[in-house]
Amino acid sequence: MADRLRDDVGALLREAAAEIVVPMFRRLDDADISEKAPGELVTVADRRAEAFISDRLRRLRPGSVVVGEEAVAENRGLLRHLRGAGDVWLVDPVDGTANFAAGRRPFALMVALLTDGEPAASWVYDPLDGTLATGRADAGTWLDGAPVRTTRALPELGALRGTAMTRFLPPDTRRIVESGGARLGELLPGQHCAGREYLDMLTGAQQFVLFWRTLPWDHAPGTLLVRAAGGVARRFDGTDYHPADDGRGLLVAATEEIWDEVRSALLGG
Structure with a gap:
């Protein structure tokens, strides 16, 4: 560009x-x-x-x-x-x-x-x-x-701040995510605006965000911004997100290490 x-x-x-x-x-x-x-x-x-x-x-x-x-x-x-x-x-x-x-x-x-x-x-x-x-x-x-860059001045892993959009999660997954939030610094309920969540990752206001629904216009812009700034955007199973994929579940994090930590805390593995 x-x-x-x-x-x-x-x-x-x-x-x-x-x-x-x-x-x-x-x-x-x-x-x-x-x-x-x-x-x-x-x-x-x-x-x-x-x-x-x-x-x-x-x-x-x-x-x-x-x-x-x-x-x-x-x-x-x-x-x-x-x-x-x-x-x-x-x-x-x-x-x-x-x-x-x-x-x-x-x-x-x-x-x-x-x-x-x-x-x-x-x-x-x-x-x-x-x-x-x-x-x-x-x-x-x-x-x-x-x-x-998303990698600047990051908090300790136990003091991470981020969002989990739980509204559309399957009930069993929602319970796991909500209970796992206690292992992190602060789990936010979400702003109902994916664009703002991604901007907040770039400003350092939060270090991760979890979504269930992944419509391409909601996430293609923000995932590119985070990745190009040093972060990662992957499905819950660890495969890289692509906007053409017809799937559910997305975890975006400021670094590889944070992605692994949040994946373990919120999704149990």
Whole structure:
């Protein structure tokens, strides 16, 4: 990813947030919110931002394909592109829609670029605090324009702080995770916004995050950022995460050692 593309996509997310998403925050009425699936909300901001972002991304990379969260809700066949040749954009126009619809923070705008089926670059933007993370798979991660590493100034393993999103875990796994949290420093309940969880790993506010559901637009951007900054992102069985995989369970950690420690504490082995 050349600096020009990194800057162009970052500017695009800022523009979409300023022109579409933020002006609607806490200004939605009932007609602006609907369910695209049971328990899955979508707002007019999601749809308008996705259309805006998708159009501009296609202009940045002519011939590229866009796989947006809201477009996939209408046509799941788009997911086949995640293993395809060429450039494919993954777009989450408002990550944390339930928060956004309820007038709560955080929420984020996220984009990932896959090239020939492999994650190549990503962007995560929190428009309320202005934090923008960008990353390239072979060149590192930047937080508000400055290089960042997940491996800096880490706490002792027994004082780790991180999130376990337990809502969708199978009951037996949830009990194991919740009881295992006592072996770590602090187990947080989650912010219902994957983008913010990944940003908090980059800032050092937490050292790990555990998810059950792993929709590609939720995790392709953040896992690339963490990996490019020195961290790891793997399924519970230790296999590397790929956004095209149709699986469950994801543990992301600041270092290999932390991944092993948290895996042992929260998943029992």
